[in-house]
Amino acid sequence: MSKIEQTVEIPHLGGSSVGYTFGRPYDPALPTLVLINSYTTSAELYRPQFANPELGSAVILLALEPYGHGRTRASYQHFTYWDSAVANLQALDSLGIREAFVLGTSQGGWIAVRMALLAPNVVKGLIPLGTSMDFESPRSLDLGCWDGIAFCTPSVDDLADPVGEDWVVPDEFVDDVFNTAMGGLSAEERAFWLAAYRANYAGDAGRHRLRLSTVNLRDRDGLHGRLDEVRCPVLWLHGTKDQVYSVANAQEEIRMFTRSPEARLEVIEGGQHFLSASKPEDVDSAAIEFVKRWA
Structure with a gap:
């Protein structure tokens, strides 16, 4: 399957370019499955999904990159997860897609839920992976989730000052992300992601996007008071080896999705935080079944 990697122009945040990747040319006869990547990764997180012919024949795969990530850029210099949700909805509209299922990993999960809250007529179902609907709260710490404030604050501080155009993200930063989210990487995968991060986060603009992405993760608002307004079905997939957010929290x-026609948690044995990358077969088969049921 040959991927189509482009950007689409939208009006949000003073005018933005949203990075998108189609698994193949859009076909309105098939349901669309939007894929939203995790913290500091890109659409490349979903390489296993784009490489799966069974998934690619069941749905139209469309990865959308949030603000601060991949090829997505805004005229305004600050953004939140709500902005990424609006941008994704405007991108769908610009691409002529009237409705979609939305799958999101970690931060992608809470961006997906924001999309469903903002446009319930567009989002037909949610598949959050290894995520949380809370802010980085004492409650989530008590339930065995990570200390996101302790993880993020050193980077927020280290990335505060302007840098030269020769700056690239440090290797240790990338290693810290993937050690936490995947339990480490093979040499080949590590080389792939180091190159991707150096391309995405270079120069002073790259530093600033990386810092804002980290501020957003640390300082985001929780969604507990809004979850009863989600009206579409939810299939939450969570791995038993997730070091960031716990099964108990999920x-x-x-x-809390009390008004969804169905809200179900499926726990995946041995799954890491970046679940679609660590257990692609489980995630893909669950996604196919969910979309077929609710499309």
Whole structure:
């Protein structure tokens, strides 16, 4: 399957370019499955999904990169997860896609839910992976989630000052992300992601996008008071080896989608935080079944 990697222009944040990747040319006869990547990664997180012919024949795959990530750029210099949700909806509209299922990893999960809250007529179903609907709260720490404030604050501080145009993201930063999210990488995968991060986060503009992405992760608002307004079905997939957000947290939060026609948690044995990358077969088969049921 040959991917189509482009950008689409939208009006949000003073005018933006949103990076998008289609698995193949758009076909309105098939349901669209939007893929939203995790913190500091890009559409490349979903290489296993784009490489799966069974998934690619069941749905139209469309990866959308949030602000601060991949090829997405805005005229305004600050953004939040709500902005990424609006940008994704405007990108769908610009691409002529009236409705879609949305799958998101970690931060992609809470961007997906924001999309469903903003445009319930567009989002037909949600597949959050290894995520949380809370802010980085004492409650989530008590339930065995990571200390996101401790993880993010050193980077927020280290990235505060302007840098030269020869700056690239340090290798240790990339290693820290993937050690936490995947339990480490093979040499080949590490080389791939080091190159991707150096391309995405270079120069002073790259530093600033990286810092804002980290500020957003650390300082975001929680969604608990809004989850009862989600009206579409939810299939939450969570790995038992997730070092960031716990299964116990997912078990509590799935029950907060009280007005969804169905809200179900599926726990995947041995799955890491970046679940679509660590257990692609489980995620892909669950996604196919969910979309076929609700399309």
